Amino acid sequence: MNKTNKKDWMLAIAFVVLAAVLIHCASIIMRPVHNSYGSTWDAYLCEPEDSIDVLFLGSSYAYCDWNPEIMFAASGLTGYVMAGSEQTPSITYWYLKQALKTQSPQVVVMEGSSFFFEMYQNYTQINLDYMPRGIDRARAILDAAEPDKRLGLFFDLYFYHDRWKELTREDIAKLITPASADVNKGYTYVDNVYDTKGSTPYHREPSKDTAAYEKHLEAFKKIAELCGDNGIDLIVTINPTFSQCSPEIYDKLEKDLTGIAPEADFMLLANSFDEIGLDISRDLYDGGHLNFYGACKFSEWTGKMLLGKGYTPREQTKEDKAAWDDGAQYWLNLRDTSQSAAS
Amino acid sequence: MSFLSPAYFAFFPVTVLIYFLLPQKCRNLWLLIGSWFFYACAGPEYLPFLVGSSIAVYFAARRLEKKPQKALLVFMLALFIGLLTLFKYLGFAANVISRTLSVFGLDWTAAVPKLLLPAGISFYFFAAMGYLIDVYRGKVPAEKDFVKSALFLSFFPSLLSGPIARADRLMPQFEQLHEFSWQEARVGLFRFAYGAFLKLLIADRLAVMVDTVFASPQSFGSLQVIAAACAFSIQIYCDFAAYSHMAIGSARAMGFKLTENFNTPYFSRSIAEFWRRWHISLSTWFRDYLYIPLGGNRRGQTRKYINVLIVFAVSGLWHGAATSFLVWGLLNGIYQVIGSITAPLRARVRSALRLDDNGKLTVLWQMLCVFVLATVAWTFFEAGSVSGAIDVLRACAGSTLWAAPLSAMGMDKWEFAVAFVSCIVMLIVDILHFRHGDQAERAAGSPWPLRCLLLLALLFASLIFGSYGTGYDAQSFIYGQF
Numbered sequence: 141m142n143k144t145n146k147k148d149w150m151l152a153i154a155f156v157v158l159a160a161v162l163i164h165c166a167s168i169i170m171r172p173v174h175n176s177y178g179s180t181w182d183a184y185l186c187e188p189e190d191s192i193d194v195l196f197l198g199s200s201y202a203y204c205d206w207n208p209e210i211m212f213a214a215s216g217l218t219g220y221v222m223a224g225s226e227q228t229p230s231i232t233y234w235y236l237k238q239a240l241k242t243q244s245p246q247v248v249v250m251e252g253s254s255f256f257f258e259m260y261q262n263y264t265q266i267n268l269d270y271m272p273r274g275i276d277r278a279r280a281i282l283d284a285a286e287p288d289k290r291l292g293l294f295f296d297l298y299f300y301h302d303r304w305k306e307l308t309r310e311d312i313a314k315l316i317t318p319a320s321a322d323v324n325k326g327y328t329y330v331d332n333v334y335d336t337k338g339s340t341p342y343h344r345e346p347s348k349d350t351a352a353y354e355k356h357l358e359a360f361k362k363i364a365e366l367c368g369d370n371g372i373d374l375i376v377t378i379n380p381t382f383s384q385c386s387p388e389i390y391d392k393l394e395k396d397l398t399g400i401a402p403e404a405d406f407m408l409l410a411n412s413f414d415e416i417g418l419d420i421s422r423d424l425y426d427g428g429h430l431n432f433y434g435a436c437k438f439s440e441w442t443g444k445m446l447l448g449k450g451y452t453p454r455e456q457t458k459e460d461k462a463a464w465d466d467g468a469q470y471w472l473n474l475r476d477t478s479q480s481a482a483s
Numbered sequence: 484m485s486f487l488s489p490a491y492f493a494f495f496p497v498t499v500l501i502y503f504l505l506p507q508k509c510r511n512l513w514l515l516i517g518s519w520f521f522y523a524c525a526g527p528e529y530l531p532f533l534v535g536s537s538i539a540v541y542f543a544a545r546r547l548e549k550k551p552q553k554a555l556l557v558f559m560l561a562l563f564i565g566l567l568t569l570f571k572y573l574g575f576a577a578n579v580i581s582r583t584l585s586v587f588g589l590d591w592t593a594a595v596p597k598l599l600l601p602a603g604i605s606f607y608f609f610a611a612m613g614y615l616i617d618v619y620r621g622k623v624p625a626e627k628d629f630v631k632s633a634l635f636l637s638f639f640p641s642l643l644s645g646p647i648a649r650a651d652r653l654m655p656q657f658e659q660l661h662e663f664s665w666q667e668a669r670v671g672l673f674r675f676a677y678g679a680f681l682k683l684l685i686a687d688r689l690a691v692m693v694d695t696v697f698a699s700p701q702s703f704g705s706l707q708v709i710a711a712a713c714a715f716s717i718q719i720y721c722d723f724a725a726y727s728h729m730a731i732g733s734a735r736a737m738g739f740k741l742t743e744n745f746n747t748p749y750f751s752r753s754i755a756e757f758w759r760r761w762h763i764s765l766s767t768w769f770r771d772y773l774y775i776p777l778g779g780n781r782r783g784q785t786r787k788y789i790n791v792l793i794v795f796a797v798s799g800l801w802h803g804a805a806t807s808f809l810v811w812g813l814l815n816g817i818y819q820v821i822g823s824i825t826a827p828l829r830a831r832v833r834s835a836l837r838l839d840d841n842g843k844l845t846v847l848w849q850m851l852c853v854f855v856l857a858t859v860a861w862t863f864f865e866a867g868s869v870s871g872a873i874d875v876l877r878a879c880a881g882s883t884l885w886a887a888p889l890s891a892m893g894m895d896k897w898e899f900a901v902a903f904v905s906c907i908v909m910l911i912v913d914i915l916h917f918r919h920g921d922q923a924e925r926a927a928g929s930p931w932p933l934r935c936l937l938l939l940a941l942l943f944a945s946l947i948f949g950s951y952g953t954g955y956d957a958q959s960f961i962y963g964q965f
Binding site: 145148151152155158159162163166170291292297298299301302304305 | 489665895897931935938939942943946947948949951952953
């Protein structure tokens with residue numbers, strides 16, 4: 141290689157690297173800020189390593205129903221919700237794989253309503269787009285995204301480049317502002333109260349697509365194996381909801397899941413309002429999900445239930461403990477204030 | 484496989500890389516395989532047409548070289564024209580016959596089967612016919628190597644929408660050894676990036692406005708319809724020039740030089756000049772294989788005018804099987820005939836007004852006239868029907884200047900701003916090209932910080948402000964349908 145040729149190669153490589161870096165920066169600027177409704181990866185990655193006892197997975201039933209800070213206040217167990225809107229089990233598997241890179245929970249609690257979803261639901265773009273860049277994200281896209289969404293998921297500007305018209309200073313500030321942990325711990329606050337006066341739980345039809353169900357079970361098998369390989373217990377729950385499938389369907393799901401992973405615990409809580417202490421006239425957000433008051437009760441109940449199963453809070457550093465205490469206090473104050481305002 | 488698809492961004496670097504890694508004797512075969520793969524991506528069912536044409540052309544050319552039989556040439560030309568008619572014009576012809584008979588009170592309708600139209604057939608059939616005529620005339624030798632002969636028709640950069648290949652220019656390039664050259668690669672990259680800029684920032688953006696206004700011209704004020712008609716003149720230029728830039732750029736990166744297809748056509752001072760600068764590979768094809776054989780300008784003025792009208796009528800039909808394309812072509816022919824007839828009169832007017840023939844004012848006035856005349860003709864091209872075009876032209880002359888809000892034209896103020904700035908950039912590049920020649924060569928030869936900056940600017944302008952991705956209707960290249 142002569143000198144001129146070498147210089148040309150160096151320049152070409154430098155140009156490609158520079159273009160790639162600039163495209164990456166442009167992607168960060170153009171991608172909308174997303175810090176609610178699940179897929180809160182930036183905040184999750186800021187949690188101190190190996191500080192989480194319980195990892196909650198699933199769909200919106202997970203991120204609306206469990207508030208890890210309230211669970212911490214009741215049990216001392218630290219938790220985090222890594223769930224996404226209408227998240228299918230195949231995406232949940234990749235979430236778990238990614239999440240275990242920085243945390244080593246004792247138990248994974250997966251809300252199982254997603255087993256009744258279609259092959260693809262409505263929020264694949266958000267659920268996968270905010271995952272950390274890397275080989276697992278690429279594999280998740282190929283495994284769990286609709287074919288027509290893959291291009292945009294691999295190349296963000298395809299989805300978001302036309303946001304140039306609505307860019308704000310905050311969008312550009314994302315480039316230099318580091319992410320930080322927050323008090324939500326993946327929980328999404330919703331405070332609407334669903335009016336259930338005179339009504340009973342309504343019937344929900346699961347997807348009729350048997351191929352979709354098979355794929356969900358396949359993903360569950362991988363989730364169970366991943367938990368097993370990492371010495372993590374697995375609990376699948378159907379959270380308290382007014383949107384319920386028939387008992388036969390729940391029976392079949394339990395049979396299928398425990399058939400795949402006999403060591404997993406299946407907890408059908410769809411109708412366990414009284415056992416948990418939920419007030420259906422006050423604690424439901426939209427019939428499907430719990431609101432903040434319901435989430436507080438359910439999170440306390442979950443913490444105590446996990447303590448009863450023998451899980452114990454791991455030791456935290458002084459700073460981490462203080463941060464969790466502060467976070468818990470924030471939510472407890474909010475609950476008490478809301479309750480006194482309501483009464 | 485569009486030039487602006489992820490598939491092409493994977494296909495092209497791999498093809499080029501392997502091309503340069505292979506020994507010379509294997510390179511043409513590799514290009515042929517790549518080209519056929521490229522064509523199969525447009526529709527595998529089309530491939531037999533291309534392969535069949537390549538085989539027929541190879542044997543016919545060999546035969547014509549050995550023994551220049553007019554009958555064989557006529558047979559081959561009739562075969563290609565017949566197939567084109569079958570695929571492209573059968574429905575149109577049946578419709579014309581039916582309408583003509585109805586004038587005489589005869590009711591006749593033919594059940595025309597819906598045949599598939601192989602992608603790029605008009606382009607490679609014209610390349611094939613030109614080659615056979617050249618061999619028959621003894622202008623070029625028949626290619627003895629089937630791979631090179633087939634590659635001439637199938638070369639992927641120019642396969643789907645031209646520039647229409649000419650044997651005397653392209654065939655010898657398959658003999659040459661193309662060493663990888665940074666300068667050639669850079670020129671190719673600049674041509675490609677500028678093509679993407681024209682397509683994504685201007686053509687596809689203006690297409691939204693043009694389609695909206697042309698769909699319902701009566702809903703808009705005359706100024707808005709005139710703006711849309713002018714926008715189509717710019718859109719079609721940017722769309723087709725973009726394709727040509729990308730085709731030429733792709734070939735150039737491998738060391739091949741394709742025929743230039745555009746040379747700042749809207750800077751022409753007459754419609755005749757416009758057609759020497761617009762779709763050059765097609766214009767020169769018609770000049771060499773139709774206009775001159777018809778007698779050109781050697782048989783008197785009247786015959787010359789008839790020849791011009793014939794050529795432009797055929798050119799119109801080449802673009803599409805519809806009366807509106809025929810009218811578009813004829814209109815361009817009529818412009819030329821009238822231009823030629825009135826040339827002395829216009830010279831006298833200029834002289835009376837003491838205007839210099841080559842003065843700035845004269846030149847600008849002539850360019851403006853060309854743009855207006857071309858725009859009127861393009862209206863027939865875009866409207867889809869003669870009555871649709873007349874509606875648009877009527878709306879241009881409406882008494883209400885502005886009838887609908889800007890947003891009703893399909894673009895918001897930001898989109899207009901981007902389109903406007905992009906058109907200014909295009910205008911500057913065209914002026915530089917007009918005065919100083921190929922700007923891609925100049926850009927590629929500039930100091931490296933400047934060329935990196937230029938390339939990044941083109942890249943990011945397309946990536947950020949381009950019309951692509953979610954929320955946009957992907958527009959195919961207009962000439963892709965011909």
